[in-house]
Amino acid sequence: MVFWEGKEEEAKNSVPLSSVIKGVLLQQLVQATVAEALFILTSKANSSGITIQPSILVQLVQIIVAMVVMDTWQYFVHRYMHQNKFLYRHVHSQHHRLVVPYAIGALYNHPLEGLLLDTFGGAISFLVSGMTARTAVIFFCFAVIKTVDDHCGLWLPGNIFHLFFQNNTAYHDIHHQLQGTKYNFSQPFFPIWDKLLGTHMPYSLVERPGGGFEARPMKD
Numbered sequence: 001m002v003f004w005e006g007k008e009e010e011a012k013n014s015v016p017l018s019s020v021i022k023g024v025l026l027q028q029l030v031q032a033t034v035a036e037a038l039f040i041l042t043s044k045a046n047s048s049g050i051t052i053q054p055s056i057l058v059q060l061v062q063i064i065v066a067m068v069v070m071d072t073w074q075y076f077v078h079r080y081m082h083q084n085k086f087l088y089r090h091v092h093s094q095h096h097r098l099v100v101p102y103a104i105g106a107l108y109n110h111p112l113e114g115l116l117l118d119t120f121g122g123a124i125s126f127l128v129s130g131m132t133a134r135t136a137v138i139f140f141c142f143a144v145i146k147t148v149d150d151h152c153g154l155w156l157p158g159n160i161f162h163l164f165f166q167n168n169t170a171y172h173d174i175h176h177q178l179q180g181t182k183y184n185f186s187q188p189f190f191p192i193w194d195k196l197l198g199t200h201m202p203y204s205l206v207e208r209p210g211g212g213f214e215a216r217p218m219k220d
Contacts, residue, residue: 066129075193106151
């Protein structure tokens with residue numbers, strides 16, 4: 001079950017796949033470099049050079065704290081990039097060249113946006129939560145998989161992200177539509193800030209004549 005077809009990607013998106021891949025690889029390089037530096041600087045190894053992992057419960061609490069911090073950071077920075085005309089025109093609009101999102105384009109951003117939104121957001125989440133490098137790897141792998149799913153344009157039966165998260169593929173698909181760009185800023189986990197601050201846009205899933213579904217925004 002899909003939202004869009006390949007022909008619509010070609011017709012509506014204003015950036016070629018090759019440019020998207022280059023942009024994503026650049027962002028991954030920057031994030032990996034910053035992560036490695038943070039892991040080295042915050043290492044809490046004992047005299048034997050071994051980092052002691054906290055209990056599973058503590059790690060779960062750290063991950064929840066990191067999720068809340070990341071959601072908060074990304075909501076306000078993301079929303080400001082839409083409200084500030086200069087930043088939107090010269091920075092954030094690059095991501096919205098993908099009117100029809102697809103998985104590879106999940107982390108396709110202007111380099112400055114990648115640094116401010118994702119890299120800084122991840123670093124702050126890591127530092128505030130106090131997690132170890134091992135826990136951070138688990139958390140960030142999960143966050144990336146969730147972000148890729150949010151942009152994949154697929155609504156598949158049994159998808160655990162759709163079962164446990166209201167902020168999902170359809171939710172973020174609305175944000176990429178022209179009538180939804182001022183709504184659904186929350187990412188990547190929970191729509192809490194959208195609901196609290198009046199930027200939540202409900203949606204309906206409508207069957208398409210050619211098969212699959214289309215996410216359509218609904219006014220409150």
